[in-house]
Amino acid sequence: MNLRAIWTIYRFEMARTFRTLVQSIVSPVLSTALYFVVFGAAIGSRISEVEGVNYGAFIVPGLIMMSLLTQSLSNASIGIYFPRFIGTIYEILSAPVSPLEIVIGYVGAAATKAIVIGLIILATAFLFVPIHIQHPLWMAGFLVLTAVSFSLFGFIIGIWADGFERLQIVPLLVVTPLAFLGGTFYSIKMLPPVWQTITLFNPVVYLISGFRWSFFGTSDVDIGISLGATLVVLALGLAVIYRIFQTGYRLKT
Amino acid sequence: MSPVLAISQLSKTYGSGFQALKSVDLSINRGEVFALLGPNGAGKTTLIGIVCGIVTATSGTVTVDGHDHVHDYRKARAKIGLVPQELTVDAFITVWDAVSFSRGLFGKTPDPAYLERMLRSLTLWDRKDSKIVTLSGGMKRRVLIAKALAHEPEILFLDEPTAGVDVELRRDMWAVMAQLKQSGVTIILTTHYIDEAEEMADRVGVINKGEIVLVENKSELMSKLGxxxxxxxxxxxxxxxxxxxxxxxxxxxxxxxxxxxxxxxxxxxxxxxxxxxxxxxxxxxxxxxxxxxRSLEEIFVSLVHDGDAARQRETA
CATH class of the missing domain: 3.30.70 (Alpha-Beta Plaits)
Incomplete structure (x- = not known):
C-alpha cells in the first residue's frame, strides 16, 4: 500500500478546499442557514410538531443529509474531473499507485469535506433550534457512511462526465429532487398511502430516516432497513468503481 | 549490459480499430539519450503512454529495469519520469507544492534538499513560491520536467519537449537534457524535429505508422545513409x-x-x-x-518515404 501517495492526494484535495474556501464551505453553510430562516423560523413557527418533534428541529437531520449528499457528489466529482479536464491525470495514472489508493485519496478528501460541512451546519442549527442527539454514535456512523457512499458516486460522475454541464446534471436533476422528496422537510407518514409506497423506492428516504432516528429516536422506516439501504448504496458505488478501473473506462485508452 | 527498458512485440489497437503500434520491439540502454523520430500519428505518444501506464497495450510486454510494467507496476513506474507534450499543470498551486505532490505520489519520503538542488539546476528555485499561473511558457515546461524528476527517476521520457517553443527555449531545453544525461539519467525523447535528435541523441529510432523502421547509432546512421x-x-x-x-x-x-x-x-x-x-x-x-x-532530416524523409512506397507495392 502506497500510504504516502494516498496522503499526498488527500492533502492536495484538502488544500484545494482551503484555496476555494468560499465556494467550498461558506456557500453551502449560508444556503442551509437560509433554509433554517425560511422553513424553521418563518414557516416553521406556524407548523406544530411533526412526530412529536419541534418542526425547526425536525428538519435539521434532513438539511444536513441534503447538504451531505450534494457536497459529497460535487466535491468528489470535481476532484477527479478537474485533473481529467486539465490533463494532469497523466501523473496519477503513471505513478506507482493502485486504483484503490487513488479512490481512497479522492473519496476520502471529498467525504471529509462533506462531513465538515455537515458538522458546521449542525453547529449552525444549534443557534436556531434546541436539539438533543439521542444516538450520537449512530449519527456519526450514518454521517460517515453516507458521505463516503455519495463521494463514491461523485467519483463515478467525475469519471463519466465529459463536460462541466454533465457534472451538474446528476446533482441537480437526480439528487436534489430525491432529497426534497425523501423527507427532508416532512415525514413520509404525512403523505397519502399511495405516495408513501412510491416514496419507498427513493433510496434517500432510508438515509434521512436513519439519520433522523439517530437524533430523535423516531423514524419513517426501521433503523435496520435504513442501515442496510445505506450499505447497499455503498456496495453499489464500490462495485461500479471496481469495474471502472478494471476496464479503464474514460481513464485509459 | 542489460537494457534499462525492453519492449517486446508491443501492439496497440484502439477501440476505433486504428492500429497505433504493430508488434514493436525496442530496447534502450542505460544512460543513453534515445531519440524516437516519427511524423505526427506515427505512434510515438502511444508507445510512451503504454510504458508509463496511461495507455493499455493490446499485446506485448514492457520490462523496466527487470520489472514487468503490468505485474510489477509499482517498481517499474517508480523508475520512470514522464514529461508530457502538453503543458498540463495545475495553474493555481506553487512550484514547490507541485513538485512535492509529484514526489509524494511516487511514495518517496520528503527530501527538501534534493528538491532544492533539482529546482536550482532547472533555474526554478527563485520561483518556488510562485503560482504556476504566473510563470512563462518556458518556465512551465521546466516545472513539468521538475515534477517528472521529483521522485528521482532513472528513466525520463520527454514527449516532444520542444514542440511549439521558440528557438531560445529550445536551446535551453537541450542544455537541460545534456545536464540530465550527465547525471546518469536515461532519456527517451520523442520529436519530429530532426535537428533535436541530431543535437542530443546517442541513438535514433524511426517509427512510422506504428512500426519501428530503423534503430541505429546516430553517427553510424549519418555515415551509413549520409x-x-x-x-x-x-x-x-x-x-x-x-x-x-x-x-x-x-x-x-x-x-x-x-x-x-x-x-x-x-x-x-x-x-x-x-x-x-x-x-x-x-x-x-x-x-x-x-x-x-545530407542532414538527418533528409535521411528521415527518405526512410519514411521508402517505407510507404514499399508498403504500397506490397498491397498493389
Missing amino acids: RKELTLQLVEPLAAIPTALGAHRLALSDSRTQLIYTYDSDSAPAGITALFDDLAAAGVRFSDVSTSE
Whole structure:
C-alpha cells in the first residue's frame, strides 16, 4: 500500500478546499442557514410538531443529509474531473499507485469535506433550534457512511462526465429532487398511502430516516432497513468503481 | 549490459480499430539519450503512454529495469519520469507544492534538499513560491520536467519537449537534457524535429505508422545513409560531361558551370582520388571545391518515404 501517495492526494484535495474556501464551505453553510430562516423560523413557527418533534428541529437531520449528499457528489466529482479536464491525470495514472489508493485519496478528501460541512451546519442549527442527539454514535456512523457512499458516486460522475454541464446534471436533476422528496422537510407518514409506497423506492428516504432516528429516536422506516439501504448504496458505488478501473473506462485508452 | 527498458512485440489497437503500434520491439540502454523520430500519428505518444501506464497495450510486454510494467507496476513506474507534450499543470498551486505532490505520489519520503538542488539546476528555485499561473511558457515546461524528476527517476521520457517553443527555449531545453544525461539519467525523447535528435541523441529510432523502421547509432546512421555531394566550380562552362568521366556519378548544373559529384561517405577516399585524376587527365579545370552532406532530416524523409512506397507495392 502506497500510504504516502494516498496522503499526498488527500492533502492536495484538502488544500484545494482551503484555496476555494468560499465556494467550498461558506456557500453551502449560508444556503442551509437560509433554509433554517425560511422553513424553521418563518414557516416553521406556524407548523406544530411533526412526530412529536419541534418542526425547526425536525428538519435539521434532513438539511444536513441534503447538504451531505450534494457536497459529497460535487466535491468528489470535481476532484477527479478537474485533473481529467486539465490533463494532469497523466501523473496519477503513471505513478506507482493502485486504483484503490487513488479512490481512497479522492473519496476520502471529498467525504471529509462533506462531513465538515455537515458538522458546521449542525453547529449552525444549534443557534436556531434546541436539539438533543439521542444516538450520537449512530449519527456519526450514518454521517460517515453516507458521505463516503455519495463521494463514491461523485467519483463515478467525475469519471463519466465529459463536460462541466454533465457534472451538474446528476446533482441537480437526480439528487436534489430525491432529497426534497425523501423527507427532508416532512415525514413520509404525512403523505397519502399511495405516495408513501412510491416514496419507498427513493433510496434517500432510508438515509434521512436513519439519520433522523439517530437524533430523535423516531423514524419513517426501521433503523435496520435504513442501515442496510445505506450499505447497499455503498456496495453499489464500490462495485461500479471496481469495474471502472478494471476496464479503464474514460481513464485509459 | 542489460537494457534499462525492453519492449517486446508491443501492439496497440484502439477501440476505433486504428492500429497505433504493430508488434514493436525496442530496447534502450542505460544512460543513453534515445531519440524516437516519427511524423505526427506515427505512434510515438502511444508507445510512451503504454510504458508509463496511461495507455493499455493490446499485446506485448514492457520490462523496466527487470520489472514487468503490468505485474510489477509499482517498481517499474517508480523508475520512470514522464514529461508530457502538453503543458498540463495545475495553474493555481506553487512550484514547490507541485513538485512535492509529484514526489509524494511516487511514495518517496520528503527530501527538501534534493528538491532544492533539482529546482536550482532547472533555474526554478527563485520561483518556488510562485503560482504556476504566473510563470512563462518556458518556465512551465521546466516545472513539468521538475515534477517528472521529483521522485528521482532513472528513466525520463520527454514527449516532444520542444514542440511549439521558440528557438531560445529550445536551446535551453537541450542544455537541460545534456545536464540530465550527465547525471546518469536515461532519456527517451520523442520529436519530429530532426535537428533535436541530431543535437542530443546517442541513438535514433524511426517509427512510422506504428512500426519501428530503423534503430541505429546516430553517427553510424549519418555515415551509413549520409550521402555527400562534392561541388566543383568550373573555370570554363562545359557543354556536356566528358565521356572520360562517365564512370563517376557526376551531374552538370543547369548553368553548366558546376560539376556535382555524389558519393557515399564510406567510399569517399578512393572515389575522390580517382575523380580528381580523371578530371586532370580530361583537362577539366576548376576554381573552387565545396562539399555538403545530407542532414538527418533528409535521411528521415527518405526512410519514411521508402517505407510507404514499399508498403504500397506490397498491397498493389
